[in-house]
Amino acid sequence: MHGDERFGLDRKIRLLGPVKLDSGAEFAPVDFAYETYGTLNADKSNAILICHALTGDQYVASKHPITGKDGWWTRMVGAGKPIDPARHCIISINVMGSCMGSSGPASADPSTGGPYGMAFPVITIGDMVRAQAILLDHLGIGTLSAVVGGSMGGMQALSWAALYPERVRSAVIIASTARHSAQNIAFHEVGRQAIMADPRWNNGAYYGREAPASGLAVARMAAHITYLSEAGLTEKFGRRLQNRPDGTMGSKSFGFDADFQVESYLRYQGLSFVDRFDANSYLYITRAMDYFDLAEPHDGVLAKAFAATKARFCLISFDSDWLYPTSESRRIVHALNAAGAAASFVELSSPFGHDSFLLDAPEMNRIVDGFLRAGENL
Template identity: 75%
Template sequence: MTDQRFGLSRHARLGPLRLDGGATLDVVEIAYETYGTLDAEAGNAVLICHALTGDQHVASPHPRTGKPGWWTRLVGEGKPIDPARHFVVCANVLGSCMGSSGPASTDPATGRAYAMAFPVITIRDMVRAQGLLVDHLGIRTLAAVVGGSMGGMQALSWPATFPDRVRAAVVIASTARHTAQNIAFHEVGRQAIMADPRWRGGDYPADEPPAAGLAVARMAAHITYLSEIGLTEKFGRKLQGREAKGFGFDADFQVESYLRHQGLSFVDRFDANSYLYITRAMDYFDLAEEHGGTLAAAFRPTAARFCLVSFDSDWLYPTVESRHIVHALNAAGCPASFVELSSPYGHDAFLLESPAMNRVVDGFLRGGA
């Protein structure tokens, strides 16, 4: 008989979950997917953690857009994370809007969407929710936790939160805490959403979301995922569908049209309140602060191996942030490897074709077999 816990489009009702902010969720819904087969010792599980606007569909078509899984370049047959060797788990994070508990889900106490009554969450809360899921799946120890960007924050938080439950962590294009600049860009996005009259204090109907504000938030954030050289190479100052400037405020330039498209397409698949909650969780993230103010203290209890990857054109989480983590790992006595890769694509490089990144991840994961 097939184990109903495993496969695509799975849901689990778990809990209770005590949150860093002091609230408790008695029931936690987790939407997730698994790929591959859990071995007899339950020792081949790899947890993949997604970024801010990602989801559990890491290697399967997205149900709303129909697009392929968001990390099929890294996950799949013959790839570094291969369901033929690994039991792959990817869960929608707490606070998101693709089936896991968040502001868009139903509050059992009222029968209505939580909206802004949902408690503020942290990255560590997301990790603890994943811990409940790992328990549910019968996994004591993860072979590896892998993530990029916000997923990398979770991958860092896992061995700090559950030091004896993960053997390896792969942290790509990430950071151990948000800087003032990171927080500032997120605040622009949040204010764009909350300034939209349709936001209504977060209590908007599902068919009338604050689409204009969310689109602007996405546009502002998307700029931080790119690089100046990448934008110049792709767009330069080329005009969009015209031979001369229009002397108006339509999208004269290709880059304007591109950003508008990114904003408009985003609102069809994401919830505005979830965007507020997840960006706040990212801004609150400071792994050193959680462990007495010293980053090395976060890693001293664990025996996990670490692999860090950064990209030279990533100005959102530049290489200096990865080096800071490596220094803390060295101080804690943790085995750590680190590489800076060259790419013109900025922060988004971790999601794009990167043979060098794949070789690094593949070698690291096989090295612990």
């Protein structure tokens, strides 16, 4: 693939599409922003698609252009890692609806020239996956050696196996679920209401003006709590107070400043998020996640979603993840078993809650490495 301009870093392309959306509408043309690492082999059997989470992006193992930070999954992807450019042709695509270059509410609507805003169609996880399939066609990749994702990335991996059974040889689903629960929906609804309550949101028409940063920051703060465990927060912060500027341990201010370290941390999470994320994208992607229920089009029987799959599945959950608890992974494994699919499942122990899949987890790496290598030797 050397010299193939379709591969490499910071790729952008507009494809005709259309994406046939679950809403019944069609969306076209479709912009894609993506990264690839490694080279597609001669028989095109080494392609791995990595799907990102709600606020993730295509910068899996390359520098984020806004934050300047390393890629979000360099612990899993890179030289000597389970997903290795030396062996794999790795593709990561900014999901449709997001804000890092793929079509989303901040993109220009060809019919008006201005940003879509709320005229962007409401999409689903399935729609994101159907869009990705169009890009893979363009890249000349028919079958994926593996599709890998954590959290919302896992929802996409499951949807890939369900929607394109002939194109997926294996799937790795980490800290994820086959449906959003009432509590999941509730937390997302709080975030959406926080954004829409910000007068600067202006029904989504804020591009070129001040963005609804306060609302988005509150949304991020609420969500961030769900990514961590109670025990993890206690270990990391407890009730410790902020240090004073002179470095001494602070005392209560008897005011509304961030007295506790956990308050300061949360405020920082909210404030730094608004620099890199679009509020409307947050609305659209949380909506897609809330709509996600892989069993729904199959009379509520999850096993039916996997009726045609021939893929091998690897599921990993974390015991302190209360956003997508182990019981949700177990439900998927039961459905895969019922569908006769090969599925391995491990619950790992970690104090860090849902975020564990993004952190240093040697056992997770060993499991993913073993699973991928076993597939390559089949």
